[in-house]
Amino acid sequence: MVKKNSVFIVSLGIVLLLVGFGIHDPVFLTRASSALHQWIITTFGWFYLLSTFVFLVFSIALAFSRYGAIKLGRDFEKPQYSYFGWFSMLFAAGMGIGLIFWGVAEPVSHYMSPPGYIEGFSGEAAKFAMSRCFFHWGLHPWAVYIVMSLSIAYFSFRRGMPPLISSCFYPLLGEKIYGVVGLTIDILAVFATVFGIATSLGLGALQITSGLAFVFGIPDSFFVTVIVVCCVTVMFMISSMTGLDKGIQLLSKTNIMIAFVLLVFMLVAGPTAYIFNVFTSTLGDYFSSLLSMSLTSNPFQGYEWTKNWTLFYWAWWIAWAPFVGLFVASISRGRTIREFISGALMVPALLTFLWFSVFGGAALNLQINQGVNITAAVSNNVSTALFVLFSHYPMGSLLSFVAVLLLIVFFVTSADSATYVLAMMTSGGSRNPPAGKKIVWGLTVSATALILLMSGGLESLQRMSIAAALPLVVIMLLLVWCLLRGLMYELKESSKN
Amino acid sequence: MMLKNVLFPVKGNESTARLADMADFLKIFNTKTISLLWVGSKKKEKNTGFFEEVKGLFSDLGFETDFVQRSGAVADQIVQYASESGTDFVCFVYKRKSPLKRALLGDVVTDVIRLSNLPVFVYKRPFSFQKTRGIQTVMYATGLSDTDIKILGYLKHKNLKADELLLFHAGERAPDPVAEAKRVEMAYARLTELEQQCRGTFARIDKKEAVAVSITRAIVSQSRSSSVDFIIAGKSDRANALEKMIGSTAESLSHKSSCPVLIVPSIYEGFPGTALSQRREDEVCHG
Numbered sequence: 001m002v003k004k005n006s007v008f009i010v011s012l013g014i015v016l017l018l019v020g021f022g023i024h025d026p027v028f029l030t031r032a033s034s035a036l037h038q039w040i041i042t043t044f045g046w047f048y049l050l051s052t053f054v055f056l057v058f059s060i061a062l063a064f065s066r067y068g069a070i071k072l073g074r075d076f077e078k079p080q081y082s083y084f085g086w087f088s089m090l091f092a093a094g095m096g097i098g099l100i101f102w103g104v105a106e107p108v109s110h111y112m113s114p115p116g117y118i119e120g121f122s123g124e125a126a127k128f129a130m131s132r133c134f135f136h137w138g139l140h141p142w143a144v145y146i147v148m149s150l151s152i153a154y155f156s157f158r159r160g161m162p163p164l165i166s167s168c169f170y171p172l173l174g175e176k177i178y179g180v181v182g183l184t185i186d187i188l189a190v191f192a193t194v195f196g197i198a199t200s201l202g203l204g205a206l207q208i209t210s211g212l213a214f215v216f217g218i219p220d221s222f223f224v225t226v227i228v229v230c231c232v233t234v235m236f237m238i239s240s241m242t243g244l245d246k247g248i249q250l251l252s253k254t255n256i257m258i259a260f261v262l263l264v265f266m267l268v269a270g271p272t273a274y275i276f277n278v279f280t281s282t283l284g285d286y287f288s289s290l291l292s293m294s295l296t297s298n299p300f301q302g303y304e305w306t307k308n309w310t311l312f313y314w315a316w317w318i319a320w321a322p323f324v325g326l327f328v329a330s331i332s333r334g335r336t337i338r339e340f341i342s343g344a345l346m347v348p349a350l351l352t353f354l355w356f357s358v359f360g361g362a363a364l365n366l367q368i369n370q371g372v373n374i375t376a377a378v379s380n381n382v383s384t385a386l387f388v389l390f391s392h393y394p395m396g397s398l399l400s401f402v403a404v405l406l407l408i409v410f411f412v413t414s415a416d417s418a419t420y421v422l423a424m425m426t427s428g429g430s431r432n433p434p435a436g437k438k439i440v441w442g443l444t445v446s447a448t449a450l451i452l453l454m455s456g457g458l459e460s461l462q463r464m465s466i467a468a469a470l471p472l473v474v475i476m477l478l479l480v481w482c483l484l485r486g487l488m489y490e491l492k493e494s495s496k497n
Numbered sequence: 498m499m500l501k502n503v504l505f506p507v508k509g510n511e512s513t514a515r516l517a518d519m520a521d522f523l524k525i526f527n528t529k530t531i532s533l534l535w536v537g538s539k540k541k542e543k544n545t546g547f548f549e550e551v552k553g554l555f556s557d558l559g560f561e562t563d564f565v566q567r568s569g570a571v572a573d574q575i576v577q578y579a580s581e582s583g584t585d586f587v588c589f590v591y592k593r594k595s596p597l598k599r600a601l602l603g604d605v606v607t608d609v610i611r612l613s614n615l616p617v618f619v620y621k622r623p624f625s626f627q628k629t630r631g632i633q634t635v636m637y638a639t640g641l642s643d644t645d646i647k648i649l650g651y652l653k654h655k656n657l658k659a660d661e662l663l664l665f666h667a668g669e670r671a672p673d674p675v676a677e678a679k680r681v682e683m684a685y686a687r688l689t690e691l692e693q694q695c696r697g698t699f700a701r702i703d704k705k706e707a708v709a710v711s712i713t714r715a716i717v718s719q720s721r722s723s724s725v726d727f728i729i730a731g732k733s734d735r736a737n738a739l740e741k742m743i744g745s746t747a748e749s750l751s752h753k754s755s756c757p758v759l760i761v762p763s764i765y766e767g768f769p770g771t772a773l774s775q776r777r778e779d780e781v782c783h784g
Contacts, residue, residue: 159673171670174677174708486672493676 006183008426008437011190012444018195018464019448022455029460037463040470041311046297048314051473053294056143058480059341062150067487068338072150073157079334081249083343086331088252091348093327093417094145095137096255096410097204099355100403105385107133107360108378110309111367115302121375126364130282133356135293136310138286138349141317144476146344148325149332151479153340154486157333162429165189165322165475171485172478188471189322190425194445195465196320197418202449203462204411205229207383211404214387215397226450232408233446236415240438248420251413258406262399263358269393270362271369278364279357286353318469321476326421330431363389415445500526500616500651504584506534506575506605509547511590513554519590519620520558522757525632526618527656530561532582536574537566572608579615586616586759591751599752607748610732616651616761619751632659635699636725638716638750639666641687644731644763649691651729651761653698662699663723664688667715670708681706713749721755728754732762 022029062068071077079086110129111121118125151168161167166182173181205228212228213220239247267275286293298306332340366372366389377388390399422441423433452461503523520531533551548564555562565582567574579587589606599607610617637652639645651657666684671677688704695702703723709715720728732747747760 155672160675161673170674170677171672172710174670175674482672485669489669489672489676 007186007190007428010183011187011194011426012440014187014191015194015444015448018461019451022452022460026452026455026460030456033460033463033467036467040467041307041315044470045307045311048311048318048469048473049295049297051477052140052144052314052317054480055147055476056140056294059143059146059150059345062487063338063341063345066491068341069336070154070158070487070490071334071336072153072332072340073334077157077334079332081331084256085249085253086335086343087347088256089249089331089417090328090344091351092252092255092410092413094142094324094348095352096414097200097407099137099352100259100386100407100410101204101207101383102133102137103355103359103386104363104374104389105378105382106136107356108363108367108375108385109382111364112375112378113305115298115305117298117301123368126368127282127285129364130278130356130360131285131289131293132309133360134282134286134353135290136313137352137356139290139345140294140314142345142348144314144317144321145324145328146341147476147479147483148321149328149344150337150340151483152325152329153332154337154483156329156429158490159486163326163329163431164425164429165326165479167429168479168482171482171489185475186425188468188475189326190422192319192465192468192472193323193418193422193425194441194448195461195468196316196323197415197422198445198448198452199459199462199465201229201232201411201415201445202453204407205232205449205453208232208404208407208411210381210383211387211400211407214384215400215404222454225453229446229450229453232411232415233442235408236412236419237439237442239412240416240419240442241435248413248417251409251416255406255409255413258402258409259355262402262406263355265399266358266362266393270358271365274365274369275358275361278361279353282357283353312466315466315469318472318476319465321472322425323418323421326424327417330421330424359386359389366392415442418445500528500585500618502530502532502583502585503528503588503618504532504534504575504579504582504586505588506536506571506609507548507551509535511551511592513550515590515620515622516551517554517558518622519588520555520560522620523560523588523618524558525657528560530563531555532584533562533564534575534578535564535566536571537568571605572612575605575609576612579613584615586618587613588618588620591619591621594752604752606751610748610751610760611745614762616759617751619754619758619760621755621757632657632726634661634663634723634725634727635659636663636665636716636720636723636728637691638720638728638730639664639688639691640731640733640746641666641668641684642731642733642763644733644761645687645691647763648729648731648761649694651759652695657698659699659727661701661703662695663703663705663719663725664691664695665705665707665716665719667707667709667712667719669710677708712746713753716746716750717753717755726756728756728758730758730760732760 081089107129110132111125114120114125114128118128152163152165155161155168155170156163161170164186166177166185169177169182169185176182205225208228209220209225212218212224218224239251241247297303297311328344335343363374363385367374372392374385374388378385386403387400390396390403393399419438419442420433423437424430427433427437448461533548535548552562552564565578567578575587587609591606594604606619635652635657637648652662666688668680668684671680684706685704688706692702692704705719707715707719716728716730728750730747730750732745751758751760
């Protein structure tokens with residue numbers, strides 16, 4: 001009981017303190033967070049690369065190992081959610097809004113400004129752009145999430161411990177998980193989640209505002225952003241109150257269906273053969289250069305590019321892992337480790353590849369083959385890239401409207417899952433966290449996003465959340481060890497019996 | 498007799514004072530015969546004077562001593578000769594080597610522990626051991642495995658005279674508190690079984706259980722804090738990949754302990770069920 005409230009009080013205190021600091025002196029916060037962020041990415045970038053690769057190898061090896069047959073729950077338990085419900089929630093929590101944001105903007109950005117050893121606006125740059133999008137959004141982020149979620153799912157559903165990151169450390173720390181060390185781990189997870197979700201909420205609100213301005217001509221002003229954040233907050237709070245089985249699942253399924261409709265429409269209405277060519281050749285490039293991409297930081301030429309993109313993403317996925325990990329764990333009860341890993345690794349990655357091929361491929365087709373200067377739109381405002389693409393398609397306005405709707409729904413889904421997870425983390429891992437805590441976290445996250453949007457400290461907050469990735473990556477490497485210990489113990493015991 | 502014949506590989510530069518200490522210690526095993534083995538290249542001449550001196554020293558202490566000379570890879574020759582000659586155990590006087598030196602040049606003691614199916618005794622001058630009072634505390638560092646049954650024979654042997662036996666088990670923590678409580682309970686139950694089997698041989702028997710990430714470190718630390726004079730430990734033949742790379746607990750214990758160690762393999766020379774294995778087991782069990 002003491003710990004439940006300790007995590008809640010301390011993490012809320014830290015969040016409020018930093019937000020207060022961001023309001024009081026946003027310039028200093030920006031300078032301090034930039035320096036910290038740059039130092040971490042420059043000094044430990046290689047560590048992120050190596051660790052993420054380790055997580056990928058570990059996940060694949062585990063799926064094929066004899067441990068793959070172990071169930072995340074009691075032996076007789078069946079999965080709580082259908083495959084469709086499970087995949088929808090996985091995808092909505094793990095990627096969702098980011099994919100809508102970057103689906104067009106990222107391939108176009110890489111095409112314009114690849115690392116120094118590739119000439120921009122060339123065929124080589126286009127090839128590079130697509131394969132890097134697959135790389136940044138493909139197997140690696142899911143491997144990061146898998147390590148976190150698998151550990152939490154195993155230790156909570158199989159070993160009967162509360163679904164908290166600190167619980168996974170029992171083989172290493174024993175009873176100390178109930179003390180300061182465990183408390184610190186859980187607070188760090190809350191910290192990364194709050195700042196991660198507040199940043200996403202703030203940046204997402206900006207994109208929705210841009211979308212509304214693009215589609216309906218509503219002024220792209222701070223006041224509209226405030227209204228967007230308020231509306232979204234009300235929606236995700238309502239959804240969060242209904243819990244996993246109703247609101248979150250329903251919204252996630254709605255997301256996937258809208259996204260699927262949009263994807264199919266673009267595939268049919270766009271250059272279908274071109275898109276499939278992009279898909280198959282990029283898939284080939286991706287798999288053939290997976291090892292070199294995984295471990296290359298371009299130290300001789302192009303390190304800045306790697307720092308700004310790959311290492312930023314890796315840090316972001318790691319910072320995002322406590323939230324996604326806890327959420328994915330809570331929806332994966334009753335699945336075997338093999339089923340969990342193969343499902344969480346393959347299906348979202350495949351969907352992501354399709355998404356980038358369709359939207360990125362269509363944008364590059366416009367740029368390369370039809371002479372449309374889509375790169376200018378991306379340079380001008382990254383958040384409008386998708387809407388610019390739609391404007392060159394039939395029913396462009398309708399598509400933009402659907403995209404704004406999709407953004408809002410994805411947004412609400414991410415935010416309500418995050419609120420649920422935050423309440424769970426600060427209630428000692430209760431699967432039915434009190435409504436009061438959901439309200440507190442929901443309001444805190446929205447207020448943080450708004451206040452920092454106003455004061456200009458939002459990106460500083462994002463950098464702070466990414467800074468939390470450094471201790472988190474160490475925590476995750478230890479999680480791999482703890483999980484292996486647990487699985488080895490389990491097999492040893494079952495062979496004795 | 499369980500440890501009657503010992504094979505003692507010598508390099509020719511050992512201190513005779515330490516050899517005398519070791520020979521004193523061997524008396525507690527009731528060892529009768531010491532076979533000195535020198536392994537060197539054909540070109541290298543042995544230090545004949547030294548061997549004569551050692552032979553004389555051991556004879557004076559009441560041991561029958563013979564001398565054998567071989568050439569080839571040292572650890573291989575020791576293991577091969579031990580297996581051919583019907584030796585009961587192999588004995589070394591420990592000489593400290595830095596981990597770097599061990600890694601680069603190898604270590605005969607480690608190799609013999611790894612290769613041999615015979616018990617290996619590594620002598621170190623124990624901190625608290627005095628010739629006059631002999632061994633006070635023996636620690637059996639048990640993995641609670643099949644090796645227990647082999648080692649019980651040594652612990653219960655009439656020649657092993659010690660006041661106190663410490664039964665110590667260090668294990669890895671179970672993945673959750675319930676399983677951990679069960680693991681500890683089972684460990685104590687097994688230690689209690691061992692205690693009952695050893696009752697009557699020692700004036701006092703203590704049981705201790707510890708959670709450890711490094712089993713060797715836990716054994717060494719417990720042996721120091723309990724002023725143990727002599728450690729007996731088993732050697733498992735089911736080493737995992739990591740142990741194969743960095744060495745087993747038994748191998749590292751021989752380097753890290755601060756008192757003499759007897760490493761008993763889980764299998765004897767000759768597979769279980771063979772006449773040789775049976776003979777050895779009979780000897781161990783009946784003294």
